[in-house]
Amino acid sequence: MLSVVVGTGRCGSTLVQEILARHPGVGFVSGFDDKLPRLNLSGRRNGRLYRRSVPRPAGMTSLGHSRRLLERGRVRVAPSEAYQLIDRQVMAGYSKPCRDLRADDLTPYVEHRLRAFFDRRIERQGCQVLLQHVTGWPRTGWLHAAYPDLKVVNVVRDGRAVANSWLQMGWWDGWRGPDNWLFGPLPPELRAEWEEADRSFPVLAALGWRMLMGAFTQARAAHPADQWLDVRYEDLLSAPRDEVARMVEFLGLDWSPAFERGFRRHEFHAGRGAAYQRELTAVQVSAVERVLDKTLAEWGY
8 A cells, every 4th residue: 555644844754754664564765766766676675674773863973884874864775755766767747846746637657657666666565555755745636546545644843943944954945036946936925925025035935835735735625534644743742652653553554563663763852843933033933923824823833
């Protein structure tokens, strides 16, 4: 079965994906596979190698040579969004669409390639669930059109924290303006709000989150309700065992002794939840909150 962990990016979805991938019944596409897209590796040993690794503790600068394939930031035998690989083996526009990919975007030709890509990995890895990580646009409608039993774990984080984090990322291309960034043009009403905010970059990041969350709302409404699970990142940090148990049950997996050992390798720190209050000025926070007021409330913030 194919399932996905989705989120806007900088929302905690990587942590969720990496925790769930500790389960012996879960397969995934690895960063190592993604760095060699021409080879179209099936990742037969991905789970075995990853589940032997230890999450890198905060502040550690290096690991032994024998463990570097498992280290965050290197070519990792660990879960990946696999954008290079999927672009090459399935559809070139998968990684950078200007809007969400919906069911009506899936052509029969691409559906055949998509099914071949994931079915091959499910078979070779012998997993109960192949769990794919997706960030940015949801793409769940597009995937669901090929896999009607697709289950979605949607990781949501406070948009103020996400916007602040985007501003600190090297890949965030909002500095070039919304006519040139990854997400495509802002809708006219959001563009007007950005102009009213004197084209503030924190506000632009916040509007980007708001635009993506609108797409997630639409994607959730179009998906079978019993195949969609929302998980708030803040809830995961405050009650990790309870929230992970919800996800494991939702995916049809058991909390086995092997998964317990993997789960206990992870540490959970809630300290950066309100970092945006320290890392943005009071004026910037106020401007961000003005444009996010309704959307934050809709998602329980």
